[in-house]
Amino acid sequence: MINGSVAGPRLQKLLKEFHNKRILVLGDLMLDQFVRGKVSRLSPEAPVPVVQVTSESQVPGGAGNVCSNLASLGASVSAASLVGNDEAGRLLLALLRNNGINTESVLLAPDRPTTQKCRIIADHQQVVRYDRETVGPTARKEQDALIKAIQAEIPRCQGVIISDYGKGVVTPPVLQAAIRSAKKAGVPVTVDPKIEHFRRYKGVDCITPNLHEAWTGMRLIAKPGQASVEELGRRILRALQPETVLITQGGEGMTLFENRSPVRSTHIAAQAREVYDVTGAGDTVISVFTLALAAGATYQEAAVIANRAAGIVVGKLGTATVSVQELGNGRR
Numbered sequence: 001m002i003n004g005s006v007a008g009p010r011l012q013k014l015l016k017e018f019h020n021k022r023i024l025v026l027g028d029l030m031l032d033q034f035v036r037g038k039v040s041r042l043s044p045e046a047p048v049p050v051v052q053v054t055s056e057s058q059v060p061g062g063a064g065n066v067c068s069n070l071a072s073l074g075a076s077v078s079a080a081s082l083v084g085n086d087e088a089g090r091l092l093l094a095l096l097r098n099n100g101i102n103t104e105s106v107l108l109a110p111d112r113p114t115t116q117k118c119r120i121i122a123d124h125q126q127v128v129r130y131d132r133e134t135v136g137p138t139a140r141k142e143q144d145a146l147i148k149a150i151q152a153e154i155p156r157c158q159g160v161i162i163s164d165y166g167k168g169v170v171t172p173p174v175l176q177a178a179i180r181s182a183k184k185a186g187v188p189v190t191v192d193p194k195i196e197h198f199r200r201y202k203g204v205d206c207i208t209p210n211l212h213e214a215w216t217g218m219r220l221i222a223k224p225g226q227a228s229v230e231e232l233g234r235r236i237l238r239a240l241q242p243e244t245v246l247i248t249q250g251g252e253g254m255t256l257f258e259n260r261s262p263v264r265s266t267h268i269a270a271q272a273r274e275v276y277d278v279t280g281a282g283d284t285v286i287s288v289f290t291l292a293l294a295a296g297a298t299y300q301e302a303a304v305i306a307n308r309a310a311g312i313v314v315g316k317l318g319t320a321t322v323s324v325q326e327l328g329n330g331r332r
Contacts, residue, residue: 006304014305015324017295019074024153026178027063027163027170027192029081029106030133031092033118034058039127051122060095061117063163066192069287070161071099072321075294078157080105080150081169082138084114105149109142115167137171147177154181158294159188161286162204166194179203190290192282193217199239206244206299207236208286214247226255230265233257244299248285248310256303266300271311284313284322 006014037051060068063081070077079101083089085108092114093103115133119126138146146169154160160182164170182189188205198217201207214232215222218239222228229247236245237259245257253270257263288309292302309322 005308006301010301011305012328014292014295014297014301015328018291018324019076021158021291021294022076022078022156023070023159023161023290023294024078024080024105024150024157025063025067025070025161025163026080026150026174027066027161028115028165028167029060029064029079029083029092029096029169030062030115030117030165030167031088031095032059032061032065033116034121035118036121039122049122049127051120051127058091058095060092060099062115062165062167063169064092064096065283066161066163066287067096067101068099069284069321070291071101073287073291073324073327075291076102078102078105078153080146080153082107082109082112082142082146084108084112085110086114088116088132089114105146105153107142107145107149109138112138112168133167135167137168143171143174146174150174150178151181154178154187155185157185157187159190159290161290162189162191162201163283163286164192164194164197166196170194170197172200175200188290188293190286190293192286201242202240204240204242205293206246206289207240207242208246208248208282208289209236210248210282211250214245226252226267229255233265234263237263246285246289246303246306248282254285254303254307254310256300258299266303268304268307271308281310281314284309288322288327 034057036055037053039049041050043050067077067079096103112134113132117131119129190206191201191204193207193209195213195217233245237257243259248254251270253268256266285306289302289306292305312322312326
């Protein structure tokens with residue numbers, strides 16, 4: 001176990017490099033909508049609460065939240081994805097562009113709606129969520145167009161993040177084309193995995209599952225204890241042959257496995273002082289980890305900085321991001 005620190009001068013040097021790096025985010029873009037209000041009575045029509053709406057907001061979700069995390073750290077961000085040719089898609093693209101995110105590689109699909117997730121929140125409690133989406137692989141012509149776009153974009157980047165939510169953007173042909181292009185360009189590829197697609201990610205530089213995703217993705221029964229996590233990480237290395245595996249463990253921190261002989265594992269203790277909300281913490285981890293690699297960090301340094309970022313972001317309410325300033329001085 002290590003204490004989760006990188007020497008001050010080294011940390012500042014790496015953080016200074018963040019704003020010079022261009023990262024491509026390939027994955028499922030979503031529009032997250034929040035309808036907030038108060039409840040004072042039940043409906044006379046059915047035993048459900050009547051929510052008196054006080055505010056509504058929309059933010060990029062899914063891979064869009066990864067883009068937002070990177071942008072908040074000063075990176076140059078390009079999104080590669082597909083949205084519907086609808087009002088939600090136009091709003092989502094506008095939100096991304098307002099955050100300085102390049103959307104030239106985001107395609108419009110005439111036959112698929114933009115994925116939307118609307119949460120009704122009453123008195124700080126989520127009452128219900130409703131989704132609008134089509135789940136399934138995109139049409140072949142759209143896959144071909146996306147492959148062409150990412151092949152053109154990757155040589156200009158210093159890192160690629162695959163943010164797979166299983167909505168149909170990250171198909172096997174698209175995934176393999178991205179990995180091949182990145183390998184050819186010498187660009188690291190990291191993956192925030194979808195459990196059902198776990199075995200597809202062979203040959204990436206790093207896969208960053210949480211503990212549940214790691215056990216389930218490997219089709220194993222979860223076992224307690226750090227010794228079990230150590231064995232799990234080694235099994236993932238053997239199965240997928242990535243350069244590294246970073247398993248996030250919530251309040252127990254995270255463990256990095258490096259595919260060398262012998263395998264090196266490093267457990268990093270959690271840094272959060274108070275945990276208010278873990279929403280989006282995985283997006284923060286993969287964003288900071290990848291950006292640190294692009295800035296010249298070792299895998300271990302990148303994991304330590306990502307752990308520091310996770311400790312900051314879970315101390316905030318809602319889907320939050322972290323800034324370079326916070327990473328540099330440790331403010332929460």
